[in-house]
Amino acid sequence: MSPDPEWRTIFGHDEPYDDQVDGIETAIDTAVESGFLALEGACGTGKTMLALTAGLSLVRDPDSSFERVFVLTSVKQQLKQFEADLRTINANLPDEWRPVSAMTLVGKADVCPYNVAGAGGIDDANVYERCEGLRERTRGLADGETTAASLAGAARSQQVGLADSGDGADFLEAAGEPTPYPEETPDSEGGTEYCPFYAGFLEDLPEEGDPIEAVPFDPTDRGLIGTDELIRLSAGHGSCPHSVMGALLPNVEVLVGNYYHAFDPTTVESFTGGLIDEKTFVVCDEAHMLEPRVRDLVGDGVSDRALSDAETELSRVIEPVAAVEEAGAGTQYGDEAKERAETIREALSESDVTVGELRDTRRFLTALLDRLDDRVTGHLDEGRPGWEERLPDLEDREIPLRDPERPGTDELTRWAGHNGFDARVWDRAESVCAVAGRVLDTLEEEDKRRAAPPVGRTLTQWHAADHTDYFREIELERTWDDTRPTGSWKRAYTATYSLHNCLPAGAIGDRLDEFGGGVLMSATLEPLEVFTEVTGLEHLESETGRPVVERTYGLEFPEENRASFALAAPKFTYENRGDVDETTPTRRAHARAIRQVAASPGNVLVGMPSYREAEWAAETLSELDKPVLVDEATDDTATERLKREFFEGEPKVLVTSLRGTLTEGVDYRGDRLSAAIVCGVPIINTASPRTRAVRTAYDRAFGGTSGRSPDGASGASASDAGFKYALAVPAVRKARQAVGRVIRGPGERGIRVLCDERYAKESWNSVRGLLGEAEREEFRSVGTEMLEYALEGFRER
Numbered sequence: 001m002s003p004d005p006e007w008r009t010i011f012g013h014d015e016p017y018d019d020q021v022d023g024i025e026t027a028i029d030t031a032v033e034s035g036f037l038a039l040e041g042a043c044g045t046g047k048t049m050l051a052l053t054a055g056l057s058l059v060r061d062p063d064s065s066f067e068r069v070f071v072l073t074s075v076k077q078q079l080k081q082f083e084a085d086l087r088t089i090n091a092n093l094p095d096e097w098r099p100v101s102a103m104t105l106v107g108k109a110d111v112c113p114y115n116v117a118g119a120g121g122i123d124d125a126n127v128y129e130r131c132e133g134l135r136e137r138t139r140g141l142a143d144g145e146t147t148a149a150s151l152a153g154a155a156r157s158q159q160v161g162l163a164d165s166g167d168g169a170d171f172l173e174a175a176g177e178p179t180p181y182p183e184e185t186p187d188s189e190g191g192t193e194y195c196p197f198y199a200g201f202l203e204d205l206p207e208e209g210d211p212i213e214a215v216p217f218d219p220t221d222r223g224l225i226g227t228d229e230l231i232r233l234s235a236g237h238g239s240c241p242h243s244v245m246g247a248l249l250p251n252v253e254v255l256v257g258n259y260y261h262a263f264d265p266t267t268v269e270s271f272t273g274g275l276i277d278e279k280t281f282v283v284c285d286e287a288h289m290l291e292p293r294v295r296d297l298v299g300d301g302v303s304d305r306a307l308s309d310a311e312t313e314l315s316r317v318i319e320p321v322a323a324v325e326e327a328g329a330g331t332q333y334g335d336e337a338k339e340r341a342e343t344i345r346e347a348l349s350e351s352d353v354t355v356g357e358l359r360d361t362r363r364f365l366t367a368l369l370d371r372l373d374d375r376v377t378g379h380l381d382e383g384r385p386g387w388e389e390r391l392p393d394l395e396d397r398e399i400p401l402r403d404p405e406r407p408g409t410d411e412l413t414r415w416a417g418h419n420g421f422d423a424r425v426w427d428r429a430e431s432v433c434a435v436a437g438r439v440l441d442t443l444e445e446e447d448k449r450r451a452a453p454p455v456g457r458t459l460t461q462w463h464a465a466d467h468t469d470y471f472r473e474i475e476l477e478r479t480w481d482d483t484r485p486t487g488s489w490k491r492a493y494t495a496t497y498s499l500h501n502c503l504p505a506g507a508i509g510d511r512l513d514e515f516g517g518g519v520l521m522s523a524t525l526e527p528l529e530v531f532t533e534v535t536g537l538e539h540l541e542s543e544t545g546r547p548v549v550e551r552t553y554g555l556e557f558p559e560e561n562r563a564s565f566a567l568a569a570p571k572f573t574y575e576n577r578g579d580v581d582e583t584t585p586t587r588r589a590h591a592r593a594i595r596q597v598a599a600s601p602g603n604v605l606v607g608m609p610s611y612r613e614a615e616w617a618a619e620t621l622s623e624l625d626k627p628v629l630v631d632e633a634t635d636d637t638a639t640e641r642l643k644r645e646f647f648e649g650e651p652k653v654l655v656t657s658l659r660g661t662l663t664e665g666v667d668y669r670g671d672r673l674s675a676a677i678v679c680g681v682p683i684i685n686t687a688s689p690r691t692r693a694v695r696t697a698y699d700r701a702f703g704g705t706s707g708r709s710p711d712g713a714s715g716a717s718a719s720d721a722g723f724k725y726a727l728a729v730p731a732v733r734k735a736r737q738a739v740g741r742v743i744r745g746p747g748e749r750g751i752r753v754l755c756d757e758r759y760a761k762e763s764w765n766s767v768r769g770l771l772g773e774a775e776r777e778e779f780r781s782v783g784t785e786m787l788e789y790a791l792e793g794f795r796e797r
Contacts, residue, residue, distance in 0.1 A: 005025070005057070006060070007024055007025075007028065007053050007054065007056075009093070009094065009097070010052075010053050010056050010057055010060070010093070010100075011024075011049065011053045011089075012049055012085060012088035012089040012091070012092050013049065013088070013092075016046070016049075017045060017046055017556055018556070019041065019046075019553035019556060020045070020046050020049065020050045020053075022553075023037070023039060023041070023047075023050045023054070023551060023553065024050050024053050024054045024057075026549055026551060027039075027050070027051065027054035027055075027518075027519050028054050028057060030517065030547055030549045031054070031055075031058060031066070031281055031516065031517030031518060032058075032064070033546075033547050034278070034516060034517050034546050034547075035517055035541075035546050035547030035548060036512065036517060036518055036519070036520060036540075036546070036547075036548050036549070037518075037519045037520070037521075037549050037550075037551060038287075038520050038521075038525060038528055038531060038532055038537065038548060038549070038550045038551070039519055039521040039522075039525070039550075039551045039552075039553070040521070040522060040523065040524065040525035040528065040551070040552045040772060041521060041523060041551075041552075041553040042523055042553065042554050042555040042740065042743075042774075043740040043741065043743065043744055044557070044743060044744040044745050044748075045553050045555070045556065047285075047521045047523075048078075048081050048082055048085045048285070049088075049089075050519075050521075051071075051283040051285070051519045051521060052071075052082070052085055052086065052089065052254070052283070053089075054281075054519065055069035055254075055281040055283060055518070055519075056069060056089070056100060056253065056254070058281055059253050059281065060253075065278065065279055065516065066279055066280070066281045066516055066517075067253075067279040067280070068250075068252070068253055068254065068255060068275065068279065068280050068281070069253065069254045069255070069280075069281045069282075069283060070254075070255050070257070070261075070262070070275055070276075070280045070281070070282050070283070070515075071254065071255065071256040071257065071283045071285065072258065072259050072261065072262050072282065072283065072284050072285065073256075073257075073258065073259075073284075073285035073286055074258065074259050074285075074286050074293050074665075075286050075289075075664060075665030076665070077665040077667055078285050078665050079104065079256055081667070082256050082285070083102075083104060083224055083226070086100060086102045086223070086224045086254060086256075087223070090223045090224070098220065098221060099222070100224075100253050101219050101220060101222065101223065101251075101252040101253045101254070102223065102224040102225065102252055102253060102254035102256065103219075103224070103225045103230070103245065103248055103249075103252045103254075103255055103256070104224075104225075104226065104227060104255075104256045104257070105245070105256065105257035105258070105261055105272070106227050106245075108127055108128060108131050108242050109124050109127045109128070110227055111227060111230060111231055111234075111241035111242050112127050112131060112241070112242065113172060113174035113179060113197055113231065113235040114127075114130075114172070114174075114185065115127045116174045116175060116231060117173060117174050117183070119172055119183045119184065120172075120183065120184055120185045121184075121185070122185075128449065129448045129449050131195075131242075132449075133448075134185065134193065134194060134195035134198065135195060135198050136441070137192055137194050138151065138194040138195050138198045138199050138202070139202070140192075141188055141192060141194055141199075142199065142202055146188065146189075147203075148199045148200075148202035148203040148205075149199075149203040151188065151194055151196065151199035151203075152196050152199040152200040152203050154186065154188070154189075155180070155181045155182065155196035155199070156180045156181065156196075156238070158182055158186060170182060170183045171183070172235075174231050174232075174235045175228045175231040175232050176228075176232065177231065177235060177236040178236065179235045179236060179238060180238045181197065181238065195240070197234075197235060197238065197239060197240040198240045198243060200237070200238035200239040201214055201240040201243040201244065204216065204239060211246075211247040212247055212248070212250075214239070214243075214244070214247050215244050215247050215248060215251075216233065216234060216237035216239050217233045217234075217237075219251060219252060224254075225248070225252070230244065230245060246271065249272070249274065249275060250274060250275065255275065257272070259284075259289075259290065259293045259294065259297065260297055262276060262282070262511060263293070263294045263297045263298070263507070263508070264297045265297075265298070276511070276514045276515060277514060277515070277516070278514075278515070278516040279516055280515050280516055280518075281515070281516060281517060281518050282512070282515040282517075282518035283518055283519050283521070284518070284519070284520040285521060285522070286522050286664070286665060287520040287521055287522045287531070287535075288522040288524045288525055288531070288730075288733045288737075289522075290508060290520065290535055291504060291505075291508065291534045291535055292730065294504045294507060294508050295500070295501055295502075295504040298501045298504055298507045299498070299500045299501050300457075300461050300462070300499045301458065301475070301496045301498040301499060302454075302455050302458040302459070302496065302497050303494050303495065303496045304369065304372055304373075304494065304495045304496070305494065306451050306455050307365055307368055307369050307372070307455060308369060309451035309452075309455075310365055310433060310451040310452040310455040310456070311362055311365040311366055311369065312451075313436055313437070313440060313450060313451055313452045314358055314361060314365065314432075314433070314436050314452060315362060316440060317344055317358060317436045317439050317440065318355060318358050318359060318362060320337060320340045320344055321341045321344050321345060321355055322355075323337065323341070324337060324338055324341040325341075340443060343439075343442065343443060344439055344443070347438065347439045347442060348435070351431075351435045352431070353428075353432050353435040353436075357428060357432050358432060358436065360425055361425065361428070361429055361432045361456070364416075364421050364425050364429070364459075365455070367416075367419065367421065368412075368497070371412070372474065375399060375474060376399070376474065376476065376489050376493070376495050377489065379397070379399050379474075380394075383397075387489070388487045391489075391491055391492040392480075392492070394476075394478060394489075394492045394493065395478060396475075396476060396477055396478050397475075397476040398473050398474070398476070398688060398689045399474035399476070400471075400473045400689035400693075401472040401474065402467070402471070402472065404471060404689045404690070404692035404693035404696060405692055405693070405696045406696075407467050407468040407696070407700075408467055409467050410467065410472040412472065412497065413462075413463065413472075423463065426460060426462065426463030426464075427460055427463060427464075428460075429455075429456040429457075429459040429460050430456040430457045430459070430460035430461075431456070432456060433452035433453050433455055433456025433457070433459075434452075434453045434456060434457075436450075436452045436453075437452045437453040440452075458497075461499060462499050465499060465501075468697070468700070469501065469502055469506075469697055470499055470502065471499075471500045471502050471689075471693035471694070471697075472497070472498065472500070473498050473500070473689055473690060474495055474496065474497060474498070475495070475496045475498045476489075476493045476494075476495055477493060477494045477495075477496065478493065479492070479494045480492060500690055500694075502693050502694045502696075502697035502698075503694075503697045503698070503701055505533065505534055505535060505536040505539065505701070506536060506539075507536075508535045508536045509535065509536020509537065509539050509540045510536070512535075512536065512537070512540060513540055513544065513546070517546075520535070520537070523736070523740050524733040524736040524737055524740070524772075525552075526552060526770070526771070526772035526773075526775075527729065527770060528550045530724070530725055530729050532548055532550070533701075533702055533725070534698075534702075534725060554772070554774030554775075554778075555743060556746075557743060557745065557746045557748070558746065559778075560797065561746075561747075561748065561749040561750075562742070562743050562749065562751070562752065563752070563790065563791070563794035564739075564751075564752045564753075564775075564778045564779045564780070565751075565752070565753045565780060565781075565782045566753075566754045566759040566760035566768070566779040566780065566781050566782065567593055567753055567755040567756070567757075567759075567760060567783075567784060567787055568757045568760040568761060568781055568782065568783050568784065569586075569589045569679075569755050569756060569757060569784050570585060570586040570589055570590075570757065571586070571680075571757055571758055571765075572586060572590055572609070572679050572680030572681075572755070572756050573680070577590070580613065580615070580616040587616075589784050590679050590680075590755060591617075591620040592784070593677065593679070593753065593784065593787060594617055594620055594621065594677060594679065594755075595620060595621060595624065596787055596788055596791060597675050597676075597677040597751060597753055597791070598621055598624055598626065598628075598653045598675075598677075599626075600675040600751055600791065600795070601674060601795075602651050602671060602673070602674030603646060603647075603651050603652055603653075603668075603671070603672060603673050603674055603675075604626075604651075604652075604653045604654070604673075604674065604676065604677070605653075605654050605662075605663070605668075605673055605675070605676040605677075605738065605741060605742075606653060606654070606655040606656070606676075606677055607657075607658045607663050607676065607677070607679070607682075607735070607738040607739075608655065608656070608657055608658065608679055608680070609657070609658060609679070609680045609681075609682040609683075610657050610659070610682075611631070611632060611633050611656075611657045611660070613679070613680075614655045614657050615655075617655050617679070618630045618655045621653060621655075626650075626651060626652055626653055627650065627652045627653070628652070628653045628655065629642060629646055629652055629653065629655070630655050631654065631655065631656035631657065631660055631662055633657070633660070636661075639660075639661055639662065642654075643662065643666065646672075647672050651674075658678065658682040658735060658738055659682060659684075659734065663734065663737055663738035663741065664737045664738075666741065667744070668742070668744065669744045669748075670744075670748070673741055673742050673750065674742070674749070674750050674751065675742065675750055675751035675752070675753075676739045676741060676750075676751070676753070677739075677753040677755055678738050678739055678753070678754050678755060678756075679755045679756065680755075680756050681728070681732065681735065681756055681759075681767055682734045683727050683728065683731040684727065684730075684731070686727065691726070691727070694726045695722040695723065695726040695727065696722060697722075697726075698726045699721055699722035702721045702722075702725055703721045703722070724770075728767055729770055731767070732767050732770040732771065736771065736772075736775070739753070740752075751791065751794060752779070753787075754779055759771070759779065761781065
């Protein structure tokens with residue numbers, strides 16, 4: 001690197017930390033070689049600015065092949081941090097430099113003018129179905145006798161006519177900007193409803209050339225285009241904001257989105273696929289969540305309701321043809337019915353799907369529904385006798401379709417083969433159901449998502465996926481539906497045939513391989529050798545030669561400003577602590593530690609392994625001279641309200657589950673948090689069939705790896721590897737995320753306590769070896785009887 005590299009001009013602050021300098025230059029050098037930097041940096045060490053600076057310096061370098069930075073994060077708070085840092089970069093660029101162009105990717109619900117305004121019969125519940133239907137009809141009208149320009153013009157004229165007549169024109173207003181269209185969606189002269197905003201976009205879209213020409217504003221000098229600004233600039237002109245966003249995608253330097261923008265197959269195929277290539281520098285933020293999030297995205301499932309809806313849709317395609325055929329050529333039959341049947345025949349003739357295949361697939365769906373009903377009923381009869389009388393009390397359940405610890409063909413696939421549903425029925429389900437959906441779209445103008453296409457896709461994937469890395473089960477999710485028959489399990493549950501990808505390393509690595517290079521970063525990536533294995537980076541390096549460089553940066557802030565303890569309290573496991581209504585030595589020790597830390601001046605965060613344990617912890621603080629707030633498993637609105645209450649006014653204690661949303665990605669800067677204590681190691685339910693299957697898959701994949709096992713010893717066995725990779729490492733990262741909220745800047749002071757002897761001592765089930773090297777040195781082991789003295793000593797300093 002040169003003595004004064006150009007990245008310093010992009011860097012948004014006066015002087016970088018030493019670790020930022022090393023990280024930026026390492027990221028640049030690695031990406032030039034088409035590689036990836038795996039970076040752990042403590043909270044407050046400037047990872048966001050580091051990654052943006054490295055990526056943008058390559059984008060602005062005329063000798064570089066990179067054209068854009070694609071930021072992926074799983075946490076909304078971090079998305080806002082990237083937006084803030086982009087604004088800082090632009091505010092501090094030299095006057096002769098053009099601002100960095102950037103945009104945040106959002107869904108249709110966030111930018112649809114009708115949804116934003118609460119008009120046109122469109123809301124969050126139906127925006128996607130309504131949008132697709134309106135677009136389809138608008139395209140159909142524009143491809144017919146009329147044009148997009150005349151459709152948009154007609155909607156504008158409707159408003160002008162109302163204004164001229166003196167009746168008043170109710171212009172739709174979105175994000176504070178008046179639009180040229182009415183509040184209700186207009187109809188064409190033939191009575192077909194359409195979207196004037198989409199017509200306006202099509203009007204501006206050139207028949208040939210770059211879609212950027214349809215964007216009604218120049219993005220070059222606007223810097224970061226926020227969601228509200230996108231709506232105002234697009235809808236105010238009369239164009240569709242979501243379509244404008246799509247046209248802008250390849251033309252801005254930084255895109256900020258969610259993991260699904262890169263790893264969800266449907267989203268990539270329909271929207272962001274053109275961004276994933278060797279010209280894109282990818283930034284995966286909160287990368288410790290990459291593996292579990294992608295595992296969910298590349299899994300699949302089909303519910304009992306979806307199966308039933310798909311069965312109905314296939315019937316609506318089959319029955320008109322069957323009815324006309326059965327009536328006979330000489331029988332009087334309604335012209336409308338004959339026309340419908342003929343339309344269906346013509347649509348099928350243009351595909352490779354026959355009416356016979358439609359019937360076979362419908363019969364398969366019916367059989368799958370019957371099998372699901374029998375299997376769920378039998379499971380409940382065996383495990384919960386008399387369940388019909390206790391429907392409101394039922395809990396979520398899993399019904400494994402094979403032994404989770406013995407990979408092999410699942411019982412549903414075997415059952416299908418024994419009942420005449422061979423490989424062809426499974427393999428053709430996707431094509432057959434897709435054609436059925438298209439046929440219905442030509443016959444019916446209702447705005448709804450068809451159930452058949454995704455159901456068919458899932459069934460074909462079910463049969464194609466292997467039986468080693470994939471686990472199949474029936475999931476019973478606790479719901480309530482009064483419309484279902486009294487005494488039926490369907491009244492209390494939604495049942496889903498679920499296909500889980502236990503080992504998403506291949507999917508992650510393959511997708512990363514499509515990018516030109518980048519940075520994967522988090523405050524909690526250690527152990528890095530585990531991270532590179534479970535995300536496919538190690539395989540990518542060994543198979544393709546693309547370099548993977550690792551960096552770990554601890555807190556650079558003054559050590560005297562923080563007190564960090566690993567408290568040797570008894571292990572906070574169910575076996576040790578007992579139920580919440582029991583008073584055991586383990587509970588007494590942890591309750592005492594919670595009270596001692598909670599008494600610290602300022603706001604205090606208490607992290608527990610579950611919401612039930614969080615309620616118990618709050619009860620132990622009943623005599624504390626501070627308000628105590630208890631987080632619950634509620635919606636985002638309630639969580640935001642609780643967070644605001646915690647931040648405002650007098651000091652408080654916030655008690656939450658380590659599996660909630662208040663211990664990761666939340667900015668507790670300044671005096672928002674002065675202490676945090678984590679009780680126990682938040683390992684998920686090890687008895688769950690899905691968890692056992694994931695652990696088994698990790699045993700098979702990584703059992704031969706070297707390194708430290710969960711007990712701190714070297715030379716992990718296969719069993720140790722499965723526990724370590726699937727359970728222990730993610731749990732310790734949760735704990736580290738929580739205590740990492742305390743110190744965010746050089747002037748902040750605070751207390752951090754990991755309360756459980758597994759953090760403090762080397763033993764057969766210790767997790768101390770899973771902390772980062774800097775944390776093992778900093779979180780000194782303290783006995784329970786010494787914590788009060790240690791806390792007082794820090795306060796006095």
